[in-house]
Amino acid sequence: MSPIKGITGVIRLPRLGKIRLGLRKESSEGFPYPVPTDYFVCPDEVRKIFGEKPTELAIMLPTEDPNQWAGQYLRCYSSYRGLICRGDGETALARVNIKTGRIATHEDVETELREITCSPKTCAHYETLRCKRVMNLQFLIPDCPGLGVYQLDTSSFHSIVGINSSLELVKAVCGRLSMIPLSLRLIEKEVEVDGKKKTVRVLSLTASYTLAEIQKFAQMPPGQVLVLPPPDSEAPDDLFPEAVISKENVRLEDGVTERDLIKLWDRAKSKVWQLDIREHQLKEWFEKHCHVNVEMDDFNWPLPPAKFTAEGLNRFLKAVDRDAAS
Template structure:
């Protein structure tokens, strides 16, 4: 035997399992079943809601690690953190390190503010610069470029073929805590979690996260682990009798068993998406029809440079000309009749943003194209998250908007967030999503 070649028994990775897929437009959507490879479908069918699993290791860091991660097209994994400390890709830190307060001077990475030399850790052929992780106060997290990612590695004993592990990426706080709590209880009671027959299941659950200061409701798939038909009493008995799967079936090994490392440079695309269908649990009240505010002619088409004013408390109607009165001969269009407060849709920005001032505050608006090809305008209701969303919009951007009112083909909106991901160190990145532990995308 060649020294170093047979010291470790390594379990290979065979594929991935997901709780979502992309539709025809490339937009990820969550599902209430596991999306599994063909060989798994042959055993469990095309849409299984539970899988027989065993864990290949007792090390929780190996079988279910969870980290904050930011990705880029060119560099793969840019930054990984645990909420206290983070490591930044050395190559990225050289070219764009000032994003993290990192400067490269005289062949060393230093804190740009203090000049303190930063530690560089080596992992394989890559270097990682260690810095503090501000977590939710980090600008990349706030801008939805970084998110929490947990990776569960399991063996599927009923699936024939090569022995190997499957990976399941999740950003769900509920899924993570459900599974982690079960594993911690098992480990405390039995002294192990590896090679115990378990079942991984998924069910739909309603959650009420807060997004952009608003309470929303969503039905999302949540994973959990149980012991199937085995009772806790039976498992304890098997443990006492040394009849658990690992003892009864596996030979003694003189070498350690390891799991093939997870390729962290591969971005879990389904997790890095904007919230596309959030429904406000208590949508803001739709403004009642009031006389239009009389705006002088020179202000009907204000210049983009108008400075935003602080919204006043009294609710005075929409900007003049936004929703002109209809006559009886002009019934509402079919599209408008379908619009309800809180409805979501995707639009493509054509121009803007522009501003119009009223006593209620400053309305931000821009021209957009709807999915059916119609051109119209969307107006951000003052004091709502849509104001900031439209201010950052550029021509060609796709936005998910929440409509509060539709009239004469124009839309008053209360939320507007990017619907596409554009990333890379040379360009402004706008992908991401809200706190995954709250929003439960998958």
């Protein structure tokens, strides 16, 4: 097989499912809110392997680049727009009101994605807990059927620091990160909050093997380079209660809510990556059916650019499903 630069040797892994750190319940007024659990809330195929309420999962990391599978940003969410701002403490990409430049609310009609200054110390959204640090951790579960990754989101400071520290140790011991058998655990940890000691549940990344066994695994070739799907824009279960994220749900034209638009966007992005749809195919389809100019880079955004409508995304998904079934 002759190589093609930029194509040959690149494998895109689909996201097989989400693993959560809590359950959704409804208040007496009918509003959903997250309740933390002392176990991983897993899809059916994962529970078949690790039990109904697992506290430990056998995982592998898919590539050598943590930025691909352990993205860490300050993220601000709203119930009607999903992810509205993502920053690193210096700069951020936010959906803003075109005229005022302020982060968009449900009342704003004309909005756009714009790069803005990210300063947690002066950000009102950070002070009111609408914006928090979030890690999107994506990993392989070798014992489960299917080739793809599972995603787990956390905004816990102690979980993020603990995982980052473990990654440094694995790298130092093995010389690499990918395809090393590891254990992801949910453990209790005593921390200090506002001067008081408190027991919380945090993520822990460790190994179930001896140091000698781990080093033997490290001598095996990791395989081809993998390209992962971009993490979805859903708010993590362990950090953003509905009382903090606005409960309003604003209707758009054609009876579609903005939350629905975000869900359509996530589905469309997943189809593009899973089916390896090429840029020229996207360009031709959207130009013919929606009269807009579309590029592959558009599908890297966490929120849909203004040129994408709910009607257009729905038509695109139906067309893709028809082609896949034929």
